[in-house]
Amino acid sequence: MNNAITIANVRKKYRQKKMLVSVLTHLFMISLSMIFLVPILWMFSTAIKSRWDIFLWPPEFFPKVWQWVNFRDVFTRVPMLRFIGNTFFIIVIKTIGELLAVPLIAYGFARLRFPGKNALFMLVISTMMIPLQTKLIPLYSMYVRIGLIDTYWPLILPAFSGTPFFIFLLIQYMKTMPRDLDDAAKIDGLGTFGILYRILLPLCIPALTIIVTYTFLWTWNEFLQPLIYLNTYEKFTIQMGLEMFKGIWSVEWNLLMAATLATMAPVLIMYFFAQKRLIGGIASVGMKG
Amino acid sequence: MVQKHVKRSPAAIKEALCGYISISPWLVGFIILTFIPILSxxxxxxxxxxxxxxxxxIGLENYIRMFTKEPLFYQAVRATSLYVAMSLPVIIVFGVLLSLLLNMKIKGMNFYRTLFYIPAVISGVSIAMLWTWLLQPDVGIVNTLLSYLGIQGPKWFWDPKWALPSVASMSLWKVGGSAVxxxxxxxxxxxxxxxxxxIDGAGKLRIFFRITIPLLTPTLFFQLIIQMIEAFKVFTEAYVITKGGPLKATYFYLLYFYEEGFQHFNTGYASALILFLVVIIMLMTAAVNYTSKHWVYYEGEGKSK
Structure with a gap:
């Protein structure tokens, strides 16, 4: 009897200690989260303030008047929608390009045998490491000569030859699929490319969504290339547009933050829908050399 | 291309042909958009x-000019190396620490993971704009919070001494990206x-240093190289926020390259500039790779050291 009580006590103490550790851990994680959360909330808070409220001392997290009109101003005073539309146009074309090219290329590397394959595969890998800037000047001069500066061609053409990162990703993905699939399809009379488009590709959809998601994300955030290739401001992408606002509204931080928030919103929304895929995709490639 | 005397069956020849067809989009793109440009x-x-x-x-003149006649070159090299030296160790250490936290088995961990990864997806100009606002010397939230603690915050991007650490802390904010x-x-x-x-009675610390860290070294090695290249390529932050200032404190190498190549159109000189950077990056990568056999653990190597 006495003994049993002691054991119960020990268990209770153990549970209490575990509880305390768990509460402390969460407290720590939550305070760490603040470093990531507060800047974003503060941006939101600034974006709905009036131009006087942003300079209030002490600053208020929740302004008395929520001035949603800032967002309307952002969209009416500058062709924000146009920049968004331009960027979406580029994204759609690039996505089509990647989806046409990458599965075909990855299939060749993952499934077919041909002389020189390993050397070429090493080239795919090594091009992932080369800084884009290394080829920027000759590319720029080439596009000047064929009259493609200030068009979207320099931005979308590379997608039609497949981004090395995506090629690598899909090769790895295809390699996990059993070869028996190919053999069975061959017996059923499918040709080499029939196997790719009828059998393998439908199974690659999870990997393809990663490709689509990253094409969106990277194109949306891309800054250097549009900056170099585009001159007319009607053709600007969203990030260039945002950079331009900085010059127009130098101290109107409420409008600047509204524009920044509007720029981030599509990415954030997409991130929340695709976060598992996104993180999984980057992790699978980031780990191995 | 594929000739009879190699002794290939017709099926193998057909397969090889299909192989070349399937990789042809990449091959054409590689030749036109990568290989020729790099040679050029x-x-x-x-x-x-x-x-x-x-x-x-003009032979080596661009290189001679770079090393002997351009004070801007040395400023760019100085700012970039300081930035790499300052941000790289912090990014690696905090990335690993954060990943250890995110590996704990507690409820709601997915929520934290989602949250910490956010800064990694909103890169580009928007993140630079956000930080310009957060680090405003007078009305910025960071200095406001510091003032509550009785600390007079620095002028961040607008102080030659603080500009580099400010850019570095922006990159630290994105550490969730490598943590995952x-x-x-x-x-x-x-x-x-x-x-x-x-079972063998090893304590937590011993397990951490004898199992966790060694088995993490391949990932660590790969990330070290990637993050190092990224750090050398720092550009957007400086272009949007500081334009290289104040007093050239954030005049990063790629900003110099951009100004020479795409604003002054000294394209020959800018080509020499970028090649120098690539050589430095390659040398650094080779150096890291060379040290790897002393600290990177590969399976099948033999268990004890």
């Missing part, structure tokens, strides 16, 4: 050339190893 950059680096006129061969990669590495460590160590 090497050639242009030995020429006097301003995009519109024809390049004139370390996390994947951590989760790949077979649990049997931990069990075996525990």
């Amino acid at each position: 950059t090497i050639y242009y680096s030995f020429t006097r050339w301003t995009i519109m006129d024809a390049p004139v061969w 990669i370390y996390l994947a590495g951590l989760q790949n460590i077979p649990p049997q190893l931990y069990e075996a160590a525990r």
Whole structure:
């Protein structure tokens, strides 16, 4: 009897200690989260303030008047929608390009045998490491000569030859699929490319969504290339547009933050829908050399 | 191309042909958009050339000019090396620490993971705009919070001494991006190893240094190279926020390259500039790679050291 009580006590103490550790851990994680959360909330808070409220001392997290009109101003005073539309146009074309090219290329590397394959595969890998800037000047001069500066061609053409990162990703993905699939399809009379488009590709959809998601994300955030290739401001992408606002509204931080928030919103929304895929995709490639 | 005397069956020849067809989009793109441009950059680096006129061969003059006549070059090298030296160790250490936290088995961990990864997806100009506002000397939230603690915050991007650390802390904010990669590495460590160590009576610290860290080294090695290259390529932050100032404190190498190549159109000289950076990056990568056999653990290497 006495003994049993002691054991119960020990268990209770153990549970209490575990509880305390768990509460402390969460407290720590939550305070760490603040470093990531507060800047974003503060941006939101600034974006709905009036131009006087942003300079209030002490600053208020929740302004008395929520001035949603800032967002309307952002969209009416500058062709924000146009920049968004331009960027979406580029994204759609690039996505089509990647989806046409990458599965075909990855299939060749993952499934077919041909002389020189390993050397070429090493080239795919090594091009992932080369800084884009290394080829920027000759590319720029080439596009000047064929009259493609200030068009979207320099931005979308590379997608039609497949981004090395995506090629690598899909090769790895295809390699996990059993070869028996190919053999069975061959017996059923499918040709080499029939196997790719009828059998393998439908199974690659999870990997393809990663490709689509990253094409969106990277194109949306891309800054250097549009900056170099585009001159007319009607053709600007969203990030260039945002950079331009900085010059127009130098101290109107409420409008600047509204524009920044509007720029981030599509990415954030997409991130929340695709976060598992996104993180999984980057992790699978980031780990191995 | 494929000839009879190699002794290939017709089926193998057909397969090889299909192989070349399937990789042809990449091959064509590689030749036109990567291979020829890189060779051209090497050639242009030995020429006097301003995009519109024809390049004139001047031998090593661009390189001589770079090393002997351009104080801006040294400022760019100085700012960039300081930035790499300042941000790289912090990014690696905090990335690993964060991944260890995110590997804890507690409720709601997915929520934290989602949250910490956010800064990694909103890169580009928007993140630079956000930080310009957060780090405003007078009305910024960071200095406001510091003032509550009785600390007079620095002028951040607008103080030559603080500008570099400010850019570095922006990159630290994005540390969640590499943390999830370390996390994947951590989760790949077979649990049997931990069990075996525990049965053998190893303490937590010993397990951490003898199992977790060694088995994480391949991921660490790969990330070290990637993050190092990224750090050398720092550009957007400086272009948007500081334009290289104040007093050239954030005049990063790629900003110098951009100004020479795409604003002054000294394209021959800029080609030499970028090649120098690539050589430095390659040398650094080779150096890291060379040290790797002393600290990177590969399976099948033999268990004890």
